[in-house]
Amino acid sequence: MAQEQFYGEISDAIVNLDKEKAIELANRAVTENLNLLEVIEKGFGDGIRRIGDLWEEGEFFLPELMLGGRIMQESMNILLPSLKESETSASRGVIVIATIEGDIHSIGKTIVGTMLSANGFDVYDLGADVPAEKIIETAVEKNADVIGVSALLTTTMFGQKKIIDILEERGIRDNFKVIIGGAPVTREWTEECNADGFAGSAIEAVKLVKHLLNK
Amino acid sequence: MLFHDWLNDSSKIILFDGGMGSEVFKRGIKPGKLPDTLNIEQPDVIIDIHKSYYIAGADMCQSNTFGSSFINLKNYKLEDRIREINLGGLENIKKACPPNHLIVADIGPSGEFRPPVGKASPDQWISSFEKQATLLEAGVDLWHIETMSDIEEMKAALEAVRIISKKPIISSMTYKKTKKGFYTIMGDSLEKCAQIQEDQDADVIGANCTLGSDQMVDLMKDLKHLTDKPISIKPNAGQPRINSDNIAVYDQPIKDFVNDIGEMIQLGAKIVGGCCGTSPATIKEIRKLIDSLEN
Numbered sequence: 001m002a003q004e005q006f007y008g009e010i011s012d013a014i015v016n017l018d019k020e021k022a023i024e025l026a027n028r029a030v031t032e033n034l035n036l037l038e039v040i041e042k043g044f045g046d047g048i049r050r051i052g053d054l055w056e057e058g059e060f061f062l063p064e065l066m067l068g069g070r071i072m073q074e075s076m077n078i079l080l081p082s083l084k085e086s087e088t089s090a091s092r093g094v095i096v097i098a099t100i101e102g103d104i105h106s107i108g109k110t111i112v113g114t115m116l117s118a119n120g121f122d123v124y125d126l127g128a129d130v131p132a133e134k135i136i137e138t139a140v141e142k143n144a145d146v147i148g149v150s151a152l153l154t155t156t157m158f159g160q161k162k163i164i165d166i167l168e169e170r171g172i173r174d175n176f177k178v179i180i181g182g183a184p185v186t187r188e189w190t191e192e193c194n195a196d197g198f199a200g201s202a203i204e205a206v207k208l209v210k211h212l213l214n215k
Numbered sequence: 216m217l218f219h220d221w222l223n224d225s226s227k228i229i230l231f232d233g234g235m236g237s238e239v240f241k242r243g244i245k246p247g248k249l250p251d252t253l254n255i256e257q258p259d260v261i262i263d264i265h266k267s268y269y270i271a272g273a274d275m276c277q278s279n280t281f282g283s284s285f286i287n288l289k290n291y292k293l294e295d296r297i298r299e300i301n302l303g304g305l306e307n308i309k310k311a312c313p314p315n316h317l318i319v320a321d322i323g324p325s326g327e328f329r330p331p332v333g334k335a336s337p338d339q340w341i342s343s344f345e346k347q348a349t350l351l352e353a354g355v356d357l358w359h360i361e362t363m364s365d366i367e368e369m370k371a372a373l374e375a376v377r378i379i380s381k382k383p384i385i386s387s388m389t390y391k392k393t394k395k396g397f398y399t400i401m402g403d404s405l406e407k408c409a410q411i412q413e414d415q416d417a418d419v420i421g422a423n424c425t426l427g428s429d430q431m432v433d434l435m436k437d438l439k440h441l442t443d444k445p446i447s448i449k450p451n452a453g454q455p456r457i458n459s460d461n462i463a464v465y466d467q468p469i470k471d472f473v474n475d476i477g478e479m480i481q482l483g484a485k486i487v488g489g490c491c492g493t494s495p496a497t498i499k500e501i502r503k504l505i506d507s508l509e510n
Contacts, residue, residue: 058393061402066331102248102291154455154463155248184463186456 003034007042014047015054017064019071022047026075036083040076040118048072048115052203069111076117092120092215096139097148099128100159105152105182108202112148112181115202116209121146132162139176146209151182160185161193168194177212181205218317218357218383221274222418222445228480228505231319231449231488232268232276233498237463239264241494249291251283254303261304265311271495272502273488275317277359280304280351285343286325286335301350309354319385320355322347322372323362332401337371344375352380361387361449362424362490366403366411373415385447385486386417389425390434397422397434405434409441421447424490427454427467428475435479445485450475452492465492473500480508 006025013021022044029039051068054060060068095116099109105128113125124142126135139147151157160180167173177196180189190198196212199205209215221227239250242260253261261279268276283301288294305320312318325343327335348358358376363369369386376384388408390397397405412420420442422434431450438446453467476487487505489497 058391058395058398061398062328062332062400063402070331184455188456 003038004042006034007039007046010039010043011047011050014044014068014071015050017067017071019074022071022075023078026078030078030082036079037120040079040083040120044072044075044079045115045118048111048118049203052111052201056201065111069114072114072118076114080117091122093145093209093213094122094124094142095146095148095209096124096126096135096142096144097150098126098130098135099150099152100135100156100163101129101131102159103129103151103153103156105150108152108182109148109150111202112150112199112205115206116148119206119210121209132159132166135163136166136170140172144176145213146177146179148179148181148205148209151180151185153182154184157182157184157189160189160195164194177209179205179208179212216356217315218275222383222485226509228484228508229486230272230274230498230502230505231447231486232265232273233489233493233495234452234491235264235279235281237465237492238267238494249282249288249293251279251281251288251300251304252293252296254279254301254307255296255299258303258307261307262311265308267495268498269311269313269316271498272505273316273498275319275356276308276312277319277321278304278308278351278355279321280347281321281323281362282326283347284322284325285346286327286339287323287343290326297346298350301347305351305354317356318354319357319359320348320351322358322360322376324364324368328401329365329367335368337367340368340371341375341378344372345378348376348379352382355382357383357385357418359385359387359447361385361421362389363387364389364399365401366399366408367401369408370411370415373412373417377416383418385419385421386412386415387421387423387447387449388412390422391425392430392433397437405437406441409438413442413444417444419445419447419486421449421486423447423449424451427451428472429453432475432478432482435482435484439483446483447486447488448476448479448484449488449490451490452497455492463491467492469497469500472497473504476501477504480505 010025097113113123117123149160179197180195185198197208199208327333360372428450452465455463
């Protein structure tokens, strides 16, 4: 019960965008040797999920979304090193994520990356405006399980298909699950690209990755 | 000048143009680059699109310079070409504009947000928009600053245009509909935006893009209580889907869009037109509607 209350405090700190409190609680979780995966999932992850819900409901807007994501990221910087030291924290999988070349929209992609990190995946976030070749090169080098490609523009979403076309040409398509996202992406587009799935939100993206990797 | 005469004529409804992107694709141009570069690479395509809107009955059309502010061009590594892209855009619309019709300089968002979302400062925005406005000033009749999702960026753009121009400005924000009403994605309410646009002395207050025509009717109902300024609306033709040619298509029947426009005119909209997914065919039908109202 005490732990549930602690998780609730963390979640509230994230939703209240209270950076000092969130960092204090992250440090406390480390010094008190708490189960950090649970702390992330039930505390910080819950807070970010609530921020996502508030965005959907029109209560929160981009600034709150960004600040929440950043506080989450700073808290993760405290938790992840300790998590990696412990044996129970075997990575759930390796993800390479980027916004495609020609597209500078990085907000949604960054939040998806943060949520995947928080859920125990090793995430390599290459940023925005990244050429297809570089995304593939990194995925091969890091032995990634999943490649995530974001596009916010109808004019750049063709880059998502280009990634899959190149993987197929090189005969390495089956080495990776490829997921796509961004405002213009639909189920029909996912099928046409021959991608493995798409998600409309960061929360859905985590569910999708877990499902694809049977985690 | 003509625009003020139109604004002062209570029986006049001013017809603006419709979308540019879908018209570009219709002419066989593949998606994948900034449409503004066509001003210099394929000017005939752009002239043809402007002409088709004027012929359909638009009183005024806007230059193909939505993305030609300094910061946005820099994002495409095209900042060195700011002069030729804007002047090319101006040249194209001049060639298409018939007598007694107007040319509107189009200014869109910079693509850079302010903290905590991005790193842009008001000074950077102002300098960027001023560079663009300086190039467009000689040759346009009025301005349309549009699709802004941050009222602070709109303020900067209004300030920048006012530094170099005394011509009328239409100031259009883009909103999403929430349970609490209409807000920009940065969290500015319709009420707050209208107030700031009035304080900054915009001549016309408006909304464009994001919302389909049915939701824009609801916005119009709210906005008319928030300002005494003339109102401009340019909604999208519903919500898009991607077709088998990888192009965004808007399936809303023109008749439904025009019905909604009719409702917005009844509610007091002074300037009407379309944004994404609308075409000269849409504008032609709105022309018929407006003519039937005037007679």
